[in-house]
Amino acid sequence: MSSSVVIVGGGVIGSSVAYFLRASDPTVQVTVIERDPTYARSSSALSAASIRQQFSTPLSVRMSLFGIEFLRSIGERLEVNGERPSIDLHEGGYLFLATAPGEATLRENHALQRELGADISLLDSAQLRARFAWLNTDDLAAGTFGESGEGWFDGYGLVQALRRKAQSLGARYVTTEVVGIGREGRRATTVRAANGETYACDVVVNAAGAWSRGIAAMLGIDIPVYARRRSIFNVSSPAKLERAPLLIDPTGVYFRPEGRTYICGTSPSADNDPDDLPLDEVDHALFDDVIWPTLAHRVPAFEALRVERCWSGYYEYNVLDQNAIIGSHPDLENCIFANGFSGHGLQQGPATGRGVSELILRGRYETIDLSPLDWTRVLEGRPIIEKNVV
Numbered sequence: 564m565s566s567s568v569v570i571v572g573g574g575v576i577g578s579s580v581a582y583f584l585r586a587s588d589p590t591v592q593v594t595v596i597e598r599d600p601t602y603a604r605s606s607s608a609l610s611a612a613s614i615r616q617q618f619s620t621p622l623s624v625r626m627s628l629f630g631i632e633f634l635r636s637i638g639e640r641l642e643v644n645g646e647r648p649s650i651d652l653h654e655g656g657y658l659f660l661a662t663a664p665g666e667a668t669l670r671e672n673h674a675l676q677r678e679l680g681a682d683i684s685l686l687d688s689a690q691l692r693a694r695f696a697w698l699n700t701d702d703l704a705a706g707t708f709g710e711s712g713e714g715w716f717d718g719y720g721l722v723q724a725l726r727r728k729a730q731s732l733g734a735r736y737v738t739t740e741v742v743g744i745g746r747e748g749r750r751a752t753t754v755r756a757a758n759g760e761t762y763a764c765d766v767v768v769n770a771a772g773a774w775s776r777g778i779a780a781m782l783g784i785d786i787p788v789y790a791r792r793r794s795i796f797n798v799s800s801p802a803k804l805e806r807a808p809l810l811i812d813p814t815g816v817y818f819r820p821e822g823r824t825y826i827c828g829t830s831p832s833a834d835n836d837p838d839d840l841p842l843d844e845v846d847h848a849l850f851d852d853v854i855w856p857t858l859a860h861r862v863p864a865f866e867a868l869r870v871e872r873c874w875s876g877y878y879e880y881n882v883l884d885q886n887a888i889i890g891s892h893p894d895l896e897n898c899i900f901a902n903g904f905s906g907h908g909l910q911q912g913p914a915t916g917r918g919v920s921e922l923i924l925r926g927r928y929e930t931i932d933l934s935p936l937d938w939t940r941v942l943e944g945r946p947i948i949e950k951n952v953v
């Protein structure tokens with residue numbers, strides 16, 4: 564008998580799992596329960612949709628190296644009936660900047676990234692000035708720049724392409740909300756939905772993003788993932804910045820080109836970052852008090868900026884260590900969690916979908932070993948320290 568997998572949430576994570584499952588084994592029955600096919604509040608549709616290898620942990624670098632390989636070949640991989648999706652991938656590079664106190668860490672991270680095959684250059688302040696004439700380097704000691712393999716793309720387009728391909732391979736998407744999960748001992752047996760249906764399952768995947776805590780609670784599991792609002796500001800400027808990358812200022816403020824305009828943002832301070840803030844509001848004070856002054860310091864031509872539009876989405880924020888929790892919980896045999904990506908889930912979507920499908924179909928990872936991200940560290944309170952959280 565073929566097994567039946569029910570995936571809760573059809574954003575980048577749920578749709579990537581669905582795609583890899585059906586692409587690897589056409590006999591496995593896959594049902595994705597997604598309450599909103601427009602993805603109006605889903606993080607995958609509201610993100611800055613960028614990909615980098617400039618992390619400080621080997622696993623994150625490896626996941627994003629597969630991510631870029633997947634995005635580059637998305638046309639062939641996710642073609643449906645002769646139509647090749649395009650996600651408008653721009654490999655414009657990330658530019659991480661450091662002042663003197665951050666230089667040693669930047670160099671360490673760079674050595675690791677190069678060792679793992681990422682195409683990142685280390686630049687001193689004179690080299691930074693030479694390559695980015697519009698940059699204020701007065702207080703900078705060094706920077707690292709992604710020569711290739713890093714950039715930005717259409718995140719909503721990626722989800723739609725994964726979803727469409729998964730459906731073409733036989734995954735079933737149902738538009739309804741999961742309201743309960745039946746559990747017998749160490750197994751989830753049924754998924755109950757608001758449409759009145761009950762879905763029998765051999766395996767359940769929690770891919771509910773910022774709402775995964777509620778799904779875990781239905782199983783009696785406490786997952787340390789909370790909805791933390793992050794705002795993005797789309798600004799126009801008369802400044803023309805030659806070859807502008809995705810720039811990460813030492814303060815954490817970032818910007819990148821978006822067509823002829825720019826998008827920018829930053830995370831609020833830890834003491835002003837409550838859970839579940841409304842998504843129909845934006846933190847304008849953060850722009851006025853932190854983002855704009857920082858940008859105008861770093862890029863003097865940004866003294867003149869106009870906010871064209873802005874929006875908010877949720878980071879599915881793992882309060883332990885801002886890294887994903889992927890795998891099954893020791894109290895449950897047949898539930899896989901893929902939650903808590905905390906700001907880098909879009910780029911980790913392909914590696915996660917492939918890894919979770921391996922776990923379900925073969926009981927182990929066959930490509931990238933994602934086991935460092937399993938529940939063990941969460942239950943033992945041993946965070947994985949990622950120094951480059953944005």
Ligand SMILES: Cc1cc2nc3c(=O)[nH]c(=O)nc-3n(C[C@H](O)[C@H](O)[C@H](O)COP(=O)(O)OP(=O)(O)OC[C@H]3O[C@@H](n4cnc5c(N)ncnc54)[C@H](O)[C@@H]3O)c2cc1C
Pocket residue numbers: 571572573574575576577596597598599602604605606607608609610611612613614739740741742770771772773774775793794795875876877878879901902904905906907908909910911
């Ligand atoms: C402002 C911002 C900027 C970001 N920038 C980047 C970036 O540059 N690069 C990057 O890699 N990542 C970025 N991220 C993070 C990235 O967007 C997320 O990590 C990723 O999209 C998470 O995908 P997901 O599928 O888990 O969640 P989602 O896309 O939110 O999908 C979860 C889905 O579950 C559904 N759902 C929830 N509960 C239920 C239920 N009970 N029943 C049925 N359906 C349910 C929801 O409707 C939703 O569609 C950013 C996020 C934000 C908010």
